Structures are given as structure tokens and as C-alpha cells.
Amino acid sequence: MKKIRVVIAKPGLDGHDRGAKVIARALRDAGMEVIYTGLRQTPEQIVAAALQEDADVIGLSILSGAHMHICPRLMDLLKEKGLDDVLVVVGGIIPDVDIPKLQDAGIKGIFLPGTPMQDIITFITEHVRPRVEQV
Amino acid sequence: MKGATAATARQRWEREVLEPALAKAPERSVPFTTISGRSIERLYSPEDLSSLDYQRDLNHPGQFPYTRGIHPTGYRGKLWTMRQFAGFGTPEETNERYKTLLAAGGTGLSVAFDLPTLMGRDPDHELSLGEVGKCGVSIVSLADMERLFEGISLRDITTSMTINSPAPMIFAMYLAVAEKQGADWQALSGTIQNDILKEFIAQKEYIFPPRESMRLITDIFAFCAREVPRWNTVSVSGYHIREAGSTALQELAFTLRDGIEYIQYGIDAGLDVDDFAPRISFFFNSHSDFFEEIAKFRAARKLWAGVMRDRFGAKDERSWKLRFHTQTAGVSLTAQQPYNNVVRTALQALAAVLGGTNSLHTNSLDEALALPTAEAATLALRTQQILAHESGVANTVDPLGGSWFLERLTLDMEQGAKHYFETIDKLGGMVEAIEQGFPQREIAEASYKFQQAVERRDKVIVGVNDFVQEDEAPVPILYIDETTAERQLTRLTELKRTRDAGAVARSLDALREAARGTANTMYLLLDCARAYATVGEMCDALRDVWGEYEEEPLI
Numbered sequence: 001m002k003k004i005r006v007v008i009a010k011p012g013l014d015g016h017d018r019g020a021k022v023i024a025r026a027l028r029d030a031g032m033e034v035i036y037t038g039l040r041q042t043p044e045q046i047v048a049a050a051l052q053e054d055a056d057v058i059g060l061s062i063l064s065g066a067h068m069h070i071c072p073r074l075m076d077l078l079k080e081k082g083l084d085d086v087l088v089v090v091g092g093i094i095p096d097v098d099i100p101k102l103q104d105a106g107i108k109g110i111f112l113p114g115t116p117m118q119d120i121i122t123f124i125t126e127h128v129r130p131r132v133e134q135v
Numbered sequence: 136m137k138g139a140t141a142a143t144a145r146q147r148w149e150r151e152v153l154e155p156a157l158a159k160a161p162e163r164s165v166p167f168t169t170i171s172g173r174s175i176e177r178l179y180s181p182e183d184l185s186s187l188d189y190q191r192d193l194n195h196p197g198q199f200p201y202t203r204g205i206h207p208t209g210y211r212g213k214l215w216t217m218r219q220f221a222g223f224g225t226p227e228e229t230n231e232r233y234k235t236l237l238a239a240g241g242t243g244l245s246v247a248f249d250l251p252t253l254m255g256r257d258p259d260h261e262l263s264l265g266e267v268g269k270c271g272v273s274i275v276s277l278a279d280m281e282r283l284f285e286g287i288s289l290r291d292i293t294t295s296m297t298i299n300s301p302a303p304m305i306f307a308m309y310l311a312v313a314e315k316q317g318a319d320w321q322a323l324s325g326t327i328q329n330d331i332l333k334e335f336i337a338q339k340e341y342i343f344p345p346r347e348s349m350r351l352i353t354d355i356f357a358f359c360a361r362e363v364p365r366w367n368t369v370s371v372s373g374y375h376i377r378e379a380g381s382t383a384l385q386e387l388a389f390t391l392r393d394g395i396e397y398i399q400y401g402i403d404a405g406l407d408v409d410d411f412a413p414r415i416s417f418f419f420n421s422h423s424d425f426f427e428e429i430a431k432f433r434a435a436r437k438l439w440a441g442v443m444r445d446r447f448g449a450k451d452e453r454s455w456k457l458r459f460h461t462q463t464a465g466v467s468l469t470a471q472q473p474y475n476n477v478v479r480t481a482l483q484a485l486a487a488v489l490g491g492t493n494s495l496h497t498n499s500l501d502e503a504l505a506l507p508t509a510e511a512a513t514l515a516l517r518t519q520q521i522l523a524h525e526s527g528v529a530n531t532v533d534p535l536g537g538s539w540f541l542e543r544l545t546l547d548m549e550q551g552a553k554h555y556f557e558t559i560d561k562l563g564g565m566v567e568a569i570e571q572g573f574p575q576r577e578i579a580e581a582s583y584k585f586q587q588a589v590e591r592r593d594k595v596i597v598g599v600n601d602f603v604q605e606d607e608a609p610v611p612i613l614y615i616d617e618t619t620a621e622r623q624l625t626r627l628t629e630l631k632r633t634r635d636a637g638a639v640a641r642s643l644d645a646l647r648e649a650a651r652g653t654a655n656t657m658y659l660l661l662d663c664a665r666a667y668a669t670v671g672e673m674c675d676a677l678r679d680v681w682g683e684y685e686e687e688p689l690i
Binding site for chain 2: 008012013014015016017018021022024025026028034036037038039040042064065066067068069070073093095096112113114116117118
């Protein structure tokens with residue numbers, strides 16, 4: 001079986017990368033292939049990274065309140081590139097009222113502060129697209 | 136011998152009292168460690184302090200090495216400053232909040248800027264998407280700074296500005312407003328955070344490479360020593376290092392080592408240590424492990440006094456005294472059962488006060504969810520007022536001094552920090568250590584270890600991994616007006632249309648020239664600010680010459 005490939009990205013101007021780094025390590029320790037883009041990525045750069053890395057999952061870490069601008073834009077770009085089947089999850093400070101809006105935009109998993117790492121690992125494993133056998 | 140008697144008494148207690156008790160009822164099977172993972176003994180008693188010398192290690196407050204405080208009267212003279220950090224939306228909205236704060240008896244302001252301002256980007260930059268006015272107030276040019284302080288006399292207040300990479304640009308705008316108000320720079324007082332080293336280490340709001348960034352800081356030291364002598368030029372910050380996941384010891388050690396780096400660069404730039412060191416202050420986190428935090432604050436004062444007197448040969452006592460601001464730990468706040476955060480914050484604030492903080496910001500209960508509502512921010516301030524006026528802890532100086540446990544922790548903190556100093560000195564200094572990724576790796580490691588301890592439930596977080604409640608009623612939260620970006624963008628267009636474009640271009644060219652050479656950049660930045668150049672334009676001019684720093688993304 002192919003390993004699940006995850007791109008972890010920090011969009012926007014915020015530099016608080018503790019969460020992104022901890023989750024990246026936890027996913028890697030759980031046997032996934034993790035690519036961390038580093039800081040200050042535009043939605044375009046994140047989609048390009050996902051395409052290039054053949055990602056199954058994109059994980060965004062957003063704490064600054066810019067999620068309602070960044071997420072829909074990213075989802076549109078994914079659609080444009082035919083990457084609709086990439087599982088997109090977001091972690092960070094997301095007010096309750098924004099959760100259904102993000103879900104409508106196609107974000108499958110939304111994780112608030114205090115979510116156990118194991119819950120995120122399980123969610124990804126259960127929701128990621130079927131992986132193809134390596135030939 | 137007295138020591139031998141104590142040791143014998145201790146052995147007898149263990150044999151005759153402790154062991155039978157343990158045989159009957161064993162201790163809880165949890166790791167007895169601090170939140171930083173330091174193991175804690177069952178009991179501390181006088182023999183744990185056999186090496187402690189009162190005069191040398193503690194001394195009375197106001198006396199070297201200031202372990203018990205820098206003021207001989209503690210809080211009996213003056214209470215700590217209750218300085219609450221605020222800023223959001225447009226300059227007008229924040230100005231209104233400040234006027235309310237000042238009308239309520241406040242004498243100091245603390246400005247929170249939005250991310251585009253903090254990163255030296257104008258609202259029309261692509262990375263500013265969705266960020267304008269969100270985490271703080273949007274300041275684009277001198278025109279916004281004039282709006283921010285409209286009707287507020289800069290002569291009569293002190294202003295703390297949390298700004299780092301663009302600190303010289305924002306400070307230049309502040310000074311230009313003061314100039315317009317007719318306020319004498321010599322009498323102005325306030326603080327710019329201006330601590331770039333912890334940005335590379337932890338918060339990552341850097342723009343220029345480390346060495347060029349340090350040059351901007353030494354330019355400010357020289358400029359302020361001459362022009363704005365009462366201004367606090369750097370607030371050396373452990374807060375963000377801790378929030379990024381460091382231990383208490385790493386916070387202490389890296390912060391003070393950053394302080395050492397600033398002093399060394401100032402001296403290397405030809406300044407006399409006593410001309411600028413007294414204007415450097417510190418900013419720590421107060422986290423949840425009560426005694427460990429108090430020990431950290433006390434050890435910080437002692438370490439700094441020693442460093443300044445013995446390593447740098449400072450003669451002025453003001454250079455020896457570590458003054459610090461504290462903020463309670465934002466990272467400890469939980470989105471679950473947010474009212475629990477009031478209790479966490481109160482305990483953290485108490486630790487800061489028992490550690491002798493000079494000023495304090497208490498977080499609001501809703502900050503794991505959004506920026507605080509006015510009600511939540513008021514409750515946070517009330518927490519400080521209750522500590523100050525009801526708890527009795529401000530009645531005597533260093534009330535926990537002499538606690539065997541606390542003094543042992545304080546000594547160990549000091550020793551541990553000195554080991555880190557040695558390691559960083561061997562790497563060539565803090566700039567070199569950062570370039571080699573040393574503090575960044577140490578913090579990432581500590582942060583992952585802590586997360587694993589939480590996952591294993593070795594560390595209980597109430598409401599998160601234990602005592603969980605499923606049916607929680609939501610708390611009211613603050614929403615930031617989405618029209619701020621639009622307004623700031625319109626204004627930017629308007630500004631570019633109305634200002635003297637020639638004067639802007641000339642001032643930016645002169646700034647580039649100074650960046651290539653050795654002239655003090657502050658004087659050139661003042662000219663840029665006066666010409667209404669934007670924060671983004673001033674930073675871009677320096678980006679043209681110095682380039683931008685990019686860190687290697689490591690996990």
C-alpha cells in the first residue's frame with residue numbers, strides 16, 4: 001500500500017507554527033508521508049505543492065482569522081486543477097459560526113484547539129481517498 | 136553539626152514516618168513533574184539549600200542580585216502596571232477603545248498591530264488577503280498613526296507597541312506624530328518590542344536576515360540614547376518562545392541569552408553599555424505551573440544582574456536591574472469549557488505577581504476562540520484588581536522568599552540557564568545559534584514531548600483530555616468587521632494620489648543608500664514617515680538592499 005501523502009501548510013502572514021509542526025510530526029510518526037511547506041504560503045503555492053507532491057491530504061493551520069478568505073479560494077483552485085478528491089482539513093482558531101460555511105466550501109475536517117492528535121490521524125485515515133496499489 | 140543533625144532527622148523521618156505511610160497508602164501513580172517535565176521531589180527541607188547563601192544568592196530587595204525584587208518596597212510603593220494589550224480594525228476604532236481606556240483611569244496604552252503591519256506589507260499585497268485589521272489595528276502610513284492617536288496627547292501617556300521587524304518604521308511614525316503635536320522627544324516614554332531574535336526563534340515575524348535586523352536595532356539604541364532617552368528600546372521577549380512550546384527553563388535561558396546578544400551588539404557598535412542597557416526591558420510568559428514560574432522570574436533577575444555587572448562590566452545599577460512585563464499563557468487557554476480559563480489566568484497572574492512582575496497583561500477567557508469581547512477583557516482586568524486589592528499578596532515583598540522548594544527551584548533555574556548560555560556561547564552567540572537552528576530545534580522537541588504527554592494523559596488538561604463535557608453552551612465572541620480591508624485599501628489609493636510622490640521617492644532612495652552604508656537608518660526612516668511613505672514601501676526599500684530571510688522548513 002502506498003503511504004498517505006500529506007501536505008501541511010501555513011497560509012497567510014501568521015508565523016505561529018507550533019501546531020503545524022506538532023501535527024506534521026504526529027502524522028509522520030503515524031506512518032504518513034508528510035511535506036511541510038513552511039510559512040506564508042499563498043493558496044496558489046499550496047495547490048502547486050499538492051499537485052507536485054501528489055498529495056492525498058492538505059492540512060492547513062490558520063490562527064489569524066483569515067480562514068474565510070483563504071479556504072474558499074484554495075478549494076476553488078483545487079477544483080480548477082482537478083484535485084477535488086484531495087482531502088482538505090483545517091486546524092486552528094475557527095469560530096463556531098464559520099464551521100458550516102467551511103464545510104459547505106468542501107473542507108472535510110475542522111479541528112479546534114485541544115483536539116487529540118489521534119483524532120486527527122483517525123479522521124484522515126477514514127476519509128482519505130482510496131489509495132492505489134503501487135505498481 | 137547542624138547539617139548532620141538535619142540529615143539524620145530527615146533519615147529518621149523517612150524510616151519511621153514516611154515508609155509506614157507509603158506501605159499503607161502508596162502515592163498516586165502519576166509523574167510528579169512540572170509542566171516543563173522537570174521532576175519534583177516529595178519534600179523539600181533545609182538540607183536542600185545547604186549551598187544557599189542569603190547575601191550572595193538572594194539579598195534584600197533592591198540590592199544586588201535583586202532575586203527578591205528590584206524595589207526595596209515591592210508593591211507597597213507602586214503596584215504593578217495593569218497594561219492590557221488591545222487593537223483591531225481601523226485606526227479610528229482602536230482610537231475609540233483607547234479613549235475609553237484612558238477615560239477609565241488608564242495612563243498607558245498597548246498597541247496590537249495587524250499581521251500585514253507586523254510583516255511590513257501594505258493591505259494591497261497578496262499575502263494580506265483576509266488579514267487586514269484582524270489580529271490588531273491596521274497602520275499603513277503616518278496618516279493612520281495620526282488617526283490612531285487623534286485627541287490623545289503623547290506627552291501625557293506611555294505607549295507600548297508590539298512591533299518587531301518594522302519597529303523602526305512604526306517608531307518613526309510615532310515620533311512624527313509627537314513632532315506634529317509639539318511634544319518634546321526628550322520627554323516621551325514608552326516601549327517598542329523590537330526583539331527580532333525571538334522572531335527567528337519562535338514567532339517567525341521576521342523580514343530581513345539576522346545581521347541586518349540587528350543593525351536596525353543598534354541604530355535604534357544609538358538614536359534613542361541621543362534623541363529619545365526615556366524610550367524603552369527593546370522588550371526582550373520570552374513570551375513567544377514559551378508559546379511556541381519551550382520549557383520554562385528554555386524560555387528563561389533563550390530570552391536572557393537574547394538580551395546578552397543585544398548588549399554585545401550595542402557594545403560592538405561603539406556604544407557605552409550604561410548608555411543603553413538601562414532602557415532594555417524584558418517580557419515573560421506566566422504559565423500554569425505555579426512554583427516553576429515564580430522561580431523563573433526570580434532567577435531571571437539574579438542572572439541578569441550577574442551578567443550585566445560581571446560579563447559586561449556595567450557600572451550603573453540601572454543596567455543591573457531586570458524590569459519585566461508578564462502576560463499569562465495564551466497557549467494554556469482552552470476552547471473547551473472556556474470559563475475555566477478565568478481560573479487558569481488568575482493563577483498565572485498570581486504567579487507573576489509573586490515573582491515580582493513590573494507590569495502584567497491578563498488574557499481573556501475567550502481567546503482560544505477569537506479576540507476578546509469587551510466584557511471578557513474587563514473580567515481579565517478585574518482579575519488583576521482583585522489580586523492587587525483583595526488577596527493581600529501585595530502587602531509584603533517577595534512573600535514566598537525562603538520557601539525551601541521555591542529557593543531550590545530558583546537555584547536550579549539559574550544553573551540550567553547558565554548551561555544553555557555556555558552552549559550558545561560555544562556556538563558563537565545567539566545569531567549563530569539561530570542560523571544553526573539550535574533554539575528552534577530545542578523548542579520543537581519540547582513542544583512535541585509536551586503534546587505526547589497530553590496525549591498519554593500524563594498531563595491532565597481539564598475539559599480537554601479529562602473532565603470533558605459534551606453539551607457545552609457557546610460563549611459570546613467578538614467578530615471583526617470585514618469592511619476594514621476595503622476602507623484601508625481605499626485610503627491607500629487616496630494617499631498615493633494626494634501625497635508628494637517625489638518626496639516619497641527621494642526619502643526611500645536615501646533610505647536605500649543608508650542601508651548600503653553605515654548611516655543611522657532611524658533619521659532616514661523619519662524622513663520617509665514624514666513624507667507619508669507606507670510601512671510596506673519602507674520595508675520594500677530595505678528588502679531591495681538586504682533581501683528577505685527565509686527559514687528552512689523543518690519538522
